[in-house]
Amino acid sequence: MSLDPNQSIPTGGPLSRFADTLRSDTVGGFLLIGAAVLALVWINSPFGGAYEDLRAITFGPASLHLDLSLETWAADGLLAVFFFVVGNELKQEFVHGELRNPRRAMLPIVAAVCGMVVPAAIYAAINATSPDTVQGWGIPMATDIAFAVAILAVVGRGLPPALRTFLLTLAIVDDLGAVVVIAVFYTSGINFLALLAAAAGLVLFWYLQRGKGLAAKLNASALPNWIVYVPLALVVWGLVHESGVHATIAGVAMGLLMRTTKLPGEAHDPSHGVEHVLRPWSAGLALPIFAFFSAGVVFDGVGEVLTDTAAMGIIAGLVVGKVVGIAGGSWLTTKLTRAELNPSLKWIDIVGMSQLAGIGFTVSLLITELSFADSPEHLAHAKTGVLLASLVATVLAAVVLGARSRHYRRLMRATAPTETAGE
Template sequence: MSIDPIEHPRSPGLLSRFADVLRSDSVGGFLLIGAAAIALVWINSPFGEVYERLRSITFGPEFLHLDLTLETWAADGLLAIFFFVVGNELKQEFVHGELRNPRRAILPIVAAVCGMVVPAAIYAAINFTSPDTIQGWGIPMATDIAFAIAILAVVGRGLPVALRTFLLTLAIVDDLGAVVVIAVFYTSGINFVALLAAVAGLVVFWYLQRGRGLAARLNASVVPNWLVYVPLAAVIWFLVHESGVHATIAGVAMGLLMRTDKLPGEEHDPSHGAEQMLRPWTAGLALPIFAFFSAGVVFDGLGEIVTDSAALGIIAGLILGKVIGIAGGSWLTTKVTGAELNPSLKWIDIIGMSQLAGIGFTVSLLISELSFLGAPEHLAHAKTGVLVASLIATVLAAVILGLRARHYRKLGYPTSTSAE
């Protein structure tokens, strides 16, 4: 069975052209940044309480433990669709693209690990003598893939395609690492029955992608593909959510399991068909809504965070630690192993992208809440530290990558911001 892209209707005329516009990373980036800016202004305005009440609205079936707030539905539900698209894109790169070469594929993976370890070590060093804040060491480990890709799309027109692939791979590995850290160090327990059931669901998803046996007979039937895949995806997402693991991992896993080769008789492979169908929805709806509900952080001012070791550790970890870990780890890896940097990239590009990875935001805010549940003052300072660090990282990355993009445009390199 496959997701045949010719089975879903393509609206002709204006709607079709609108969908094509939304497939551009830069358009999606502007929408996401705009939604985040609205949230930041609103929450810090005299009407901030209205915003808080809005994102705290709860709905969903309570007997399934899905009576979630709008903020949680956006972060766990809508963002899972985005992670599916990203995981699917990475699968294409691993099979047909840049990451087919193991010597290049290993570099962003090692960079991601170094980009988690070094920021955590810097935070721990700053808070070593502070037992009240040392537990926040996991906060600066995270990279917010949605915001990082959005900024890259906005400022990086003209950058080599390989840089975007590097960032995608790094951010996915970083996100998986953050999930492991949360599960091991910040979660009271994992529901292994639900987790194993989710794995079984993923096996079924993989099997149906192959188009053999029962899957082939289903594929030949009159049952539309989406009637099988959408309920299956929903069940897998629910089981991952129920297990205690961050539900977006379900999207990553299904994306990486997509089949990227055509079977006999198919006009398109299911991977590209799914991407063609879902990318406009993620760029035009899922990511802006996620950004709107997630970016509402009350700015606590700079006066108090300069004396709070937790905030200082977060800022130093995200601003300095990410660059040292990612760029330094990548450079060292090329010197001691057979790993290599794509010839179209320079180390200054990796430094700029490493700074972009300092946008922690969503996952960093989540770990902040888990770290300082009983310490509201440290929690407020930690959230402000994440916000300040992410803004500084955005500005520094925009300057470096903007200059590099101008340089590459003069050389005529293919753009990394296009989603085509």
């Protein structure tokens, strides 16, 4: 990784062309989906025990509390790279792009809050008379941003770019909200000293990019910048992990702190430079490995699942609650405030995207583990419920967004001759 703003972004060559291929959301989406399907098939096959043994392998320095399983390294470590790329992309949108307009930035943020509250309320209502399962109300709140963005890339190649920005913003806010819920309601304690140390590391990360004092000396030296930034990023990640907060938040925070403007004499800003370097690693390595280790959920007696109020609350919350909360909340917000929907989007696009937000997986499965740690039967049913809800949400979203994608492509073809003639 290089954060050197004076270094040109490389082009040409076989490796460069391969990296450009991996930068495509569609290619990354297919890799992620393929890895997830492989995991599902493997764990539900007669050789599922080997899959469980593989992802349970642990390694890392025990003295730093980092002797983690492969599954945890993928979900907390590799996924942080993806979250960094997403946070960095959002920073660019907030400074230079779609989200510069406060009226449009407000909409996905409010939608994310509504998309958490409504599914949680639906789950709580279904489980109101079941004290053994009501504590799982946080499970359907979360959206798995990695899977959602991958599916959108695969089925929505003709959709307006503003819809992807809406989804990214919504999913980041959703994940931050889910982390707060985990910290407050599902975690025995937070290590505030580690959290403060991580915050100090983030301040240093921000300062070093600003070109003053120590930062100016670093940029003027012959020392490659990655020698400073990569160890600093690893320390911040480790401190966030030690604090008890989900470690991927370190990636989001550092991405949002990236500088997106050029200083005098720079070839490009650090934000675009580091994105150029990291995006192929995120799409081609981090996300497929994460999907492989996180998607291995056993189908546990679907008939029994449908009679378990915990599973039914999860399915209703993710499949129905997300659409009602996100699309309904967005529509009400435009009616009651000055917030506005991007002119390139229609409300049916938001409905399809809202359905896509019903993909739970990572954080939902994490909250499931925390909710039913002492109840193996409910735990198994709830995990299956997350999987079924995510599959249903994916299919429904693919139908709606696929149709909208074809609609937009037809519009582009219809207007192309006119534009050519006008030239």
